[in-house]
Amino acid sequence: MIYGYKPACECVTGIKVIKLAETPGLGDKIITDKNFVANFDALDVRLNSDATALANAVVLVKKGSKTNPWEVDAITGATISSNAVAKAINASAQQLLPQIQPYLEELEGAQP
Known part of the structure; x- marks a missing residue:
């Protein structure tokens, strides 16, 4: 799986499953269920004030009980x-985002 990250909102902006070996009709809902996929339109992965970890861990909650943007x-x-x-x-975000934070300006200006 890969995901997009947008520094301006400090959020995950989508996911893509590269390889899936789940039960058709059950586990594959992580790519077919529109409501689940919508969780990753703007999933909050902001860093804490000293930029050493996420301000809030990304957590799974019971369906229909999401109240926070990191759930x-x-x-x-x-x-x-x-x-x-x-x-x-x-x-991934807990490990990588604190490491790339100091380089965001440089990365945003980089040419592919």
Whole structure:
């Protein structure tokens, strides 16, 4: 899985599953369920005040109970898969974002 990150909003702006070996109709809902995918339109991954970790961990919550922008609504019947996505984004963002923060201006001006 890969995800987009937008520095201006300090948010995840989408996910793409590269390889999926989940049960069709269940685990594959992480790519087919529009409501689940919408969790990643602007998922809050802001850093804390000293830029050493996320201000709030990305966490999975029971479907329909999302109240914060760093929460991911689970998929009924695919809780394990949706939890794996939330945990992967959290782990990655916790590790990478503090490392790239000092270089964002330089990276934004870089040519592909």
